[in-house]
Amino acid sequence: MDSDRLVVIEKRRAARDVVALTLARPDGGRLPDWAPGAHIDVTLASGATRQYSLCGDRWDAHTYRVAVLREVDGRGGSAFVHDELAAGDTVGFGGPRNHFALVPSTRYLFVAGGIGITPLLPMVHQADLVGADWALLYGGRSRDTMAFVDDLARHGDRVTVHPQDEGGLLPLAAWFAAADEDTVVYCCGPGPLLAAIEDATAHRPRHLLRTERFVAAELGAPVRDEPFVLELARTGAAVTIGPELSVLEAARRAGATALSSCEQGTCGTCETPVLAGVPDHRDSILADHERAAGDCLFPCVSRSCTDRLVLDL
Template sequence: MGDQLTVVDKAVAAEGVVTLALARPDGGRLPDWAPGAHIDVTLPTGATRQYSLCGDRWDAHTYRIGVLREVDGRGGSAYVHDELAVGDVVAFGGPRNDFAMVPSTRYLFVAGGIGITPLLPMVHQADLVGADWALLYGGRSRRSMAFLDDLAHYGDRVHLHPQDEAGLLPLAAWLGGARDDTVVYCCGPGPLLAAVEDATAHRPPHRLRTERFAAAELGAPVRDEPFEVELARTGTTVTVTPQLSVLEAARRAGATTLSSCEQGVCGTCETTVLAGVPDHRDTLLADHERAAGDCMFPCVSRSCTDRLVLDL
């Protein structure tokens, strides 16, 4: 991740949320992106975190991200809030998009807390193309809900539900009454995603798309014995024991693979599978992508077969 960005603006967006505007040090053009995309940001501390792009996608020279202070986090958000300043330089990778917006005439966007960040550009895009859309946005309180000013001009298409004023999001009413051709996008904490999945279980397939901040609960791996992984680029073979992740074993053998969340939710470490059958344990791939078996996320996924060959 050699490209660099300079922090050109830092602002408080809500209680516990700051926004950063990032630009190339030379003012050059940034890679294009589409709604749902995120970038990997490597902080001066060396920590890498992924953040959804939530600014103006037509601004070719500035990226905007929103960062929630994670009270029980690993220190990255605290550094952004307390230490990172205008003029500081970070490294970045991407953009990548594991939450792409599909064409539709109807959308329902459901955001919980900082989950609003990837949905902001989607709301803008849906409005731009004249789609029928609505946003259901919940948070602990109005003070903690970021980007309310950005959303104000959309009028009654935006439905705010601060929990201290209106209680929990009325998911059953909204999702139960949604037409079958409505595509639902949801981003937020795990309990919200689980509730939305339950409320949409009756709907046609591929109408719900979610993005997670933390890994979902998973059962045991397919196999609990060691397996072999061949790193195709070097011809090295390593043994992955139950105590090791594929990512860690590959790194011990000299592979240089970028990672961020190491929970199977960000997509940073996506790796091509050349042979063998992966045991997918991420929360990113759709069922048809899992069935294809041609990629995996080695931070969490393992193997169904005695041997995997990876493009590492």
């Protein structure tokens, strides 16, 4: 992960309880390229590090835009952004990284809930640019809580804005009944929306549904309770891991340098290649086909299905 500093060149209200930040290098230099679905780590003066989806113009090489929802029951990061961070302040950043990439398709259906619109904004612009057939269903508690509605207006009737206080819950069943079988679906939003969309698309091929979570899914029990051996290929160290210790912490204790951020299996910072063994994936990032490949894991939450697990650390 690349580390650097960015300066807040603009902070504006994007909706009720949502602020948009425009960020740039202090010297005005070029920023790393990114693609729709990417996010960056933002490290605040409070010491908190948070992940925010890039939602601006990917062709602008000198600024990033992110949007931050005030989380009433959060850990303080969003409150700091809303109440303390100001234009002219600097923040640390890392990335960009992308675990929610837009795959090639001729047809897309995008479904956003609340602040979940942020990773989808660049996607709809990209789909429009390449001439794909696409539609966006955008839900929120009320119209004044829904950010970037004005940005989307230029797409006309391809975008359906559906505030819950005006129209109730999103009409997912009707939308998917009308969608072609090969339509790729992207959804980002709160847990109940993701659960509803998984139910609504249960009859469709699983690889055509791509979701991103801002909050980790609830974890069930690990595949195995027995200890397993973790081997670090680069250092040659081996350590036995019991149920009380995460793979990430065990690797660090064994001398590995392992970056991490959320430590909840949602940000992707700690992604690590698997060289041998079968990982027990417990993250909220990988799609089913990526889990089946078994060639990487997120050691902050994932474990092992086998007696031995070898990581490229």
